[in-house]
Amino acid sequence: MTPSSVLRHGLQILAPVALILTTYLYLYPVFLGCAFPLPPQPGHVAPSGHRPEPTNSISSPAFHATIQQHLNVSNANRAPFRLLTLGDPQLEGDSSIPNYGFDPFWHLTWAIKHLTYQTWQPSLRFRVKQILHDLIDFWLDDIPNAIEAVRKRIDLFGNDFYLAHIYRTLHWWTKPSHVTVLGDLLGSQWITDEEFERRSWRYWNRSFRGGERVPDDVAMPPADEYEIAGYLGVEDDNAAAWRRRIINIAGNHDVGYAGDLSQERLDRFERVFGKAAYELRFELPITNTTTNSTIYDAQTNRESDRLVPELRLVVINNMNLDMPAVDQGLQDKSYGFLNSAINTASAVEFKGHFTIIMTHIPLYKPEGICVDAPFFDFFDESEGGGIKEQNLLSLDASKGFLEGIYGLSGNPRSPGKGMGRRGLILNGHDHEGCDTWHYINQTLAEGEEGPAQWRAVRWADAIAPLPTTATNDLDSNAPSRIAGAPGVPGVREVTVRSMMGEFGGNAGLLSAWFDEDSWEWRYEFVTCALGRQYLWWAVHIIDLILVVTAVLYAALRAAMASLGADVADRWPGWAVRYVQSWRDWVVKLGERAQRLATPGVSQSPQNGAQNGSAAARKTAATATTTTKAETQKEDQSHNSLKQKPLQQDHAAPVNAPGTASPETKEEKRI
Template sequence: MSKLRSIFKRFVNIALVISILLRIYIHTYPSITPELCSWDDTKQFQNSEKISDIFKIEKTPKFKSVKDKLSLQFLQSYLFDVYENVIDRKVAEQKRKHDKYTNPRFLLFGDPQIKGNWKNTPLLKKLDTFGNDYYLGHIFSTMFKRLRPDFSIVMGDLVSSQWIPDDEFYNRTERYIKRVFPGAMPLNLDRIEELKSNNPADDGINYKTDWVKFADKTINAINNDKESLQFDMGNDVYKWTDEDSCLFINMTGNHDIGYSGDITYQHMSRFTDMFGKDNFVLHYNQGKPNSYRLVNLNSMLLEGPPLESELVSTTWEFLYQLFEEKFEGTTILLQHIPMYKPNGLCADGPDTRFYPNDYEKEPYKQGLMRSQNHLSVETTDKVMNLLFHNGKPGIILTGHDHYGCDVVYNRYTSKMKDNPDGLAISHWKASSKVDSKSNNKQFTGEVVQEITVRSMMGDFDGATGLLEMKFNEKFDSFDFVYKECLFVVQHVWWATMVSNILVIFLLSIRTLFF
């Protein structure tokens, strides 16, 4: 019996140590790769001397191999970062101080795609969905507490399906706001609480969006009163409300509203009920050399054939109004579907599909847009010429491709052979590097970086993107620094939770019986 007690106590001690180590790991994981999970030191940063060097992408950790991570240098780096960011946060707070006007900072979260439960969903699946919410929430809470950004942006695909009914869309939105991004969106929380109080039901909510009203307003505006379309959300907006800790933007994705051949007024009405506008612009530092704008674009409503043409027309009207601004600053474009690029540059190659002409399940969708990995070549050129026409470098932030990617778009001009006036046409090509005029005489010297943010889902290591813009007086533009901070697959988070519960149970048994 004494031998059994000894074995049990030893087992409990081992389980306790493992549980503590796992708990420490999940709360200090950014300290394992601090070079990728921290803002740059503003005092040590050097602005680029060449325009081709203004985009800096950092995804490779300093300590890569197991041997590296067993070194004294790694241990010192880890413990030092833990001390600064977990134990004595005053040091980290001092380092985080920056000028948000010349050095804005963004936390970027790719495609959470939270799933839902139904009455017939197995218990284990419900538990998995419940845990996944808190896995994603842990990533946000850890990174936000550590970095305190000026902007937090979710790159679309907030929920996992556009086919769900209104009340389930509400349920997932409520979980998204309360569990996945807790405390980050007071305005959205107020919005959904108001919807719940206005649509009561015994089992939660009887929410039905008023899509007819939304449709009438949209159709009337685009056909009869384009001036009533309000896309400008203001200047120097760093919070939606006084209660916000930063400006939080929820982009829309195809899993939220569908592709253009699927999107109905109902889809758009309920999305705007919960999250606000799908197309808008925010301006910063107007009239100054360091001026920039955030353009939030619904890229699902750029091409077709669409189900509702007025929705596509509204999105293009937004782009035309932006072009007419003759904006002279830097543009940061936010869109879910990436621009066109050939096979081989990213995990997802170009792939556009349409509903068959004999589609019997939903005959009204025959021939319409069904899915797309990228925008088309023509739409890519058109959008970029409308938004990046002033010669300044810019950046495009996208989601959709869960593996993440980064490419440069170089701008070229060529004479139109059939045009008697000899006018030039402008087009953009994706590449892994910035081109040069010595290499291609048609290259204009204009470049735009596209970054596809890796998904924060567990299958993609719970990624977070960090973007910093640093004003470069030499070019009257910004240097861009992007980093990719990875957590770990969701199974490790689950192992931590299970081991913690198990250890508490075992310690209780040891206390009571041993």
């Protein structure tokens, strides 16, 4: 085959494969049916009284509504608050490269120094010994590490754009109103300031290009008198700005745990990614005059329990809520912020507000609920003795969220009957992700002593339908029947699965809307995963091969047009020789295998010697003149008569006089 035909056939195969894979990769949310959940249609009530859990499907109304948004048909039925949630991108850097900052072949360098007497050694024997050691380490350490360093640099480069592909594609398709990254933006809190700047640049210029940090004058601390950060459901410049902004949460790999969280690490994080603790309040305007008249007003409507619909986003740095902490002052600030968030919340008796907590470390839950179980590790006393690592918050710290910010209580005589405020907790840290329901049963089970204890179950178990025979059986032994049940206050916690390739490139889609009939906020959460990073790499490698093949084919066609096909459409001589050498080797290998597999051929050394002698005789007979050939044939016959007893001793087949053996006939045909 000529070079042009090989390239042409390659293009015919690569082009459709690349087209299909690239189309899927760049439109994967479309093929997977990913979309923000929709509010229920007016007057629509599910037969069971509860909406089924949303799922991604190209046949779902949410998917069809997303298509309509791209066609500019209608935006009326979409949720006013649509939060794209991303967890733990963990951009790695120099700490993951084996020989970063060192001479990649330093063993070879030292071997040369020893060889050229640039180092002192006590004797020649020690010098030779050291040279040999360094040369061995050069082959077994330096070269593998250098190869791994190159591979890791390429991997880091590709990973930045893999994460960017998830953010960019989902942001384009789903059209979120807000975006958050739930901690561990970077891969290590112990990196130098220079490396921090490099990774931060990659974060904003590669992985989340086009995104912006939340301005400091917008990210304000909790207060009784506050400014609205924006209005939901209103398309204006402020809404467009929030679509670009990214609410970055501080994680342990960004600022450290309580044992290594310092003011310097916190300052550099806040300078680049935004404040670590603040609140945002978004108001949903009510345009109906009659409905507006039912809202609480201190002067005209003091009897109402309805507040202006409002979403409260509370960003909390919970990295140092547990003790001991290396910096007590920073821990005091964290608890001061938490208390401010509690004190400025609306009274639990009122309706209309919805609190979303966005933090990093998940709340406490017993082992077996999620992948991460409760775990604490501490620094040595010489290093301060603070927390070195933790999987979950302690139970006491978790109560600050459940009983403080949300006002949930196991005492039915508490304000609001202990049912607390409506809300949702979003966090990361557990790369596998988890979805749980935290609750406290105000009705103690038989034999259970008070006070009631906080419990946690998986969300899927918490929303399981109640058995018809146990409608009132809401004891602690039936945790799968408690979400939303009377006398069982609780709140949902969603730990968003990591967006890293190892965990499938996951993202969460949270929709929240306001139900005017109950005067409460409703929400639904779904996930959308791209898949492992290997898919991203494979598609782009195939695309690259396709482009290179197309360029080569175009260049070859141009050369054929100018120089002629006989001159241009030929393989180089070295390539022809190389291929011919391999072809000859394969042919010889096949002939040898055929001879070995021929029935009746003895594998004894004597028979092998006879075969070798026959081959030598055949070569000599071909090279001589006719007279010499006849003489050689007589010699062969004479030798054959001499060798017959030896062949008979080895059970070789006996032929009739004057008849050549099958091997000899085959050799003569050759």
